[in-house]
Amino acid sequence: MNKKFLKLDTIKNNFGMYVKKGDSINCIIYGATKSNELQGKIVLQKNSKLNFYLLLWQCQNLNIKTDFLLLGQNTKAEINILSLGSNQDKHHFDLYLNHQDKNTYSRLNFRRILWQQADSYSQEILKIDKGASGSDAYLSDKTVLIGNNSKVISKPILEILNDKVKASHSAISGRLSEQEIFYLKSRGLDEKRAKSLLLDSFIGEILPADKGIVNLIKQRLNSYAKR
Amino acid sequence: MSRQEFNKTKYAHNFYDDFKPVYSVPRGLSAKVVDTISSIKTEPTWLKKIRQQALKIFQQKKMPSWGGDLSGLNFDNIQYYIKPTERQASNWQQVPLVIKKAFTKLGVPQAEANFLAGLGAQYESEVVYSNLKEEWQRQGVLFCDLSSAIKLYPELVKKYLGSLVPIADNKFSALNSAVWSGGIFVYVPQNVKVTIPLQAYFRLNAKNMGQFERTLIIAEKGSQVSYVEGCTAPKYAVDSLHAAVVEIFAKPYSRIRYTTIQNWSNNVYNLVTKRALAEEGAVVEWIDGNFGSKLTMKYPAIILKGKGAKGDMLSLAVASKGQHQDAGAKMIHLAHDTSSRIISKSVSVLGGRVSFRGLVKVAKGAKNTKTKSQCDALLLDDKSRADTYPTLQADEPTAQVEHEASVFKIQQDQLFYLQSRGLSEEEATSMIVNGFIEPIARELPMEYALELNRLIKLEMTGSIG
Numbered sequence: 289m290n291k292k293f294l295k296l297d298t299i300k301n302n303f304g305m306y307v308k309k310g311d312s313i314n315c316i317i318y319g320a321t322k323s324n325e326l327q328g329k330i331v332l333q334k335n336s337k338l339n340f341y342l343l344l345w346q347c348q349n350l351n352i353k354t355d356f357l358l359l360g361q362n363t364k365a366e367i368n369i370l371s372l373g374s375n376q377d378k379h380h381f382d383l384y385l386n387h388q389d390k391n392t393y394s395r396l397n398f399r400r401i402l403w404q405q406a407d408s409y410s411q412e413i414l415k416i417d418k419g420a421s422g423s424d425a426y427l428s429d430k431t432v433l434i435g436n437n438s439k440v441i442s443k444p445i446l447e448i449l450n451d452k453v454k455a456s457h458s459a460i461s462g463r464l465s466e467q468e469i470f471y472l473k474s475r476g477l478d479e480k481r482a483k484s485l486l487l488d489s490f491i492g493e494i495l496p497a498d499k500g501i502v503n504l505i506k507q508r509l510n511s512y513a514k515r
Numbered sequence: 516m517s518r519q520e521f522n523k524t525k526y527a528h529n530f531y532d533d534f535k536p537v538y539s540v541p542r543g544l545s546a547k548v549v550d551t552i553s554s555i556k557t558e559p560t561w562l563k564k565i566r567q568q569a570l571k572i573f574q575q576k577k578m579p580s581w582g583g584d585l586s587g588l589n590f591d592n593i594q595y596y597i598k599p600t601e602r603q604a605s606n607w608q609q610v611p612l613v614i615k616k617a618f619t620k621l622g623v624p625q626a627e628a629n630f631l632a633g634l635g636a637q638y639e640s641e642v643v644y645s646n647l648k649e650e651w652q653r654q655g656v657l658f659c660d661l662s663s664a665i666k667l668y669p670e671l672v673k674k675y676l677g678s679l680v681p682i683a684d685n686k687f688s689a690l691n692s693a694v695w696s697g698g699i700f701v702y703v704p705q706n707v708k709v710t711i712p713l714q715a716y717f718r719l720n721a722k723n724m725g726q727f728e729r730t731l732i733i734a735e736k737g738s739q740v741s742y743v744e745g746c747t748a749p750k751y752a753v754d755s756l757h758a759a760v761v762e763i764f765a766k767p768y769s770r771i772r773y774t775t776i777q778n779w780s781n782n783v784y785n786l787v788t789k790r791a792l793a794e795e796g797a798v799v800e801w802i803d804g805n806f807g808s809k810l811t812m813k814y815p816a817i818i819l820k821g822k823g824a825k826g827d828m829l830s831l832a833v834a835s836k837g838q839h840q841d842a843g844a845k846m847i848h849l850a851h852d853t854s855s856r857i858i859s860k861s862v863s864v865l866g867g868r869v870s871f872r873g874l875v876k877v878a879k880g881a882k883n884t885k886t887k888s889q890c891d892a893l894l895l896d897d898k899s900r901a902d903t904y905p906t907l908q909a910d911e912p913t914a915q916v917e918h919e920a921s922v923f924k925i926q927q928d929q930l931f932y933l934q935s936r937g938l939s940e941e942e943a944t945s946m947i948v949n950g951f952i953e954p955i956a957r958e959l960p961m962e963y964a965l966e967l968n969r970l971i972k973l974e975m976t977g978s979i980g
Binding site (some may be wrong): 453 | 897901903912913919
């Protein structure tokens, strides 16, 4: 599998990726930026596979628009997005995931944690075309609102033009569960540790296997938690 | 139901009455038409002014660029007012025979006798019959057509009319405010519990007709009411328009159940604005069934304004050949400890399209709000389409907002099992669909639930084999 690591602040405006027939690519875009407007287009050809990670923190003003086009049969895309917002960060995501051919598979996992006055907006369109029989798509959008003035808007959209598919989405936003915190405290953890553990598990399922990146994110999470 | 019976199922409401109204305005919309409607109704000056103001707003506002295709809607070809009878009846004997026959075919008088506290029946632009059983009259419940209510209880109506759906809310609410006629007024005094439903039935008969009823429901503190409405029209080759406005006020600790089953023929544009306001501790339950029509654009909203208010929306949409149901629900949480639930089920068949368009908004300060929405779409063939367009906006971090949506098809193993038990493919499909919509059907009054099952079978006719 080809691996690509890209720091967010090194990408200027547009980015594109072509996953060629039969190829497998593991792409991780990560990091911080003061202000960035990105437009991306990612195309998957027949029998190709993409593991895509967009891991963001300390982004004051961010506007990302990305299209994922599953053009060929038997393509598989796993898209994981993590957005950590704090202070007065404003994040805007416009994601389009289009299944155009048969037996295509996608998972879009979006996790947000927002502190202070962070404000996040997302529109995620999942479209399955008429010719994409046998496709399987799932979109999950979860947000933890920690800051008293944090806000989130989610628009998870399904457009399904074929009946021989599996397609669903779920979106949840709110505080960390009081019951889960209570349980962990009853097992001897203090509140801070309990919350930290819950946040770790909240993002754990979408992080890449790369230890360096995971450590970076955990450090960032700890520094936010101390505020 | 046998295969033969199944295939014979027809749109039972597709009958046309050869009926001459006592008055009708010419086609097209103008200040003169609006004035004529107001004059016929001998309305007060304040209402005349509102109508003229609304007409100007309607003319200024652009057609919505989202939702469904409205390009075929020609406002100049619509007849905006048809007065069916000279006066309204409170006894079926006084209703002209042709109209009475039409409502009898629809089963309306029978339902009134057997199940209802009161009934209003609208034919074309006016309510031709309304009656409330004496038991409820004695307790101070008001149930009549809205035009009569303006004359009988002007201050009460003036206080509420247009306060929840303002004229300028959207193009079609402006149109309704300009040319409305008919519709029902319900007022339930404090602590009165109307334990059996009130019903209104709206029938469109003429070609190229517009029906613009306006319904106002007010439940005072601690009261309770269940209001049911049904709508039908015959099939024509030319289009008709239904643009209603419904405003519902649930005062503190009241409980309102609003049930509507709209079964339009597939030449009707159904573009309605419906909204409820729930004050402290009030409960609004909304059951919304959408069948037929060429295009429905309907997004009923519950505004949870008071602490602890609760909103519940059960929505069902079925789209068959040539139909687009762009329906949904809105829940606006403005106060703390409010809760809401949206359950939306849709069935698309024979190339029909159903779009769920929803909004859940939690305002800053609406602490400890809980809201959940669930949309399930069933696609019965490869020509049909299902979409969901939800917007979830949490401006309050203590709010718990949940949403999920899925698109299904009927699985071969489900069909195989039922067929192995002796059912035909049609019967098996029909049974699975009825199971799919059961969470909504079980909340309906018995006769409506039966009607719902019949309608589902009807919409699916020709979908198999």
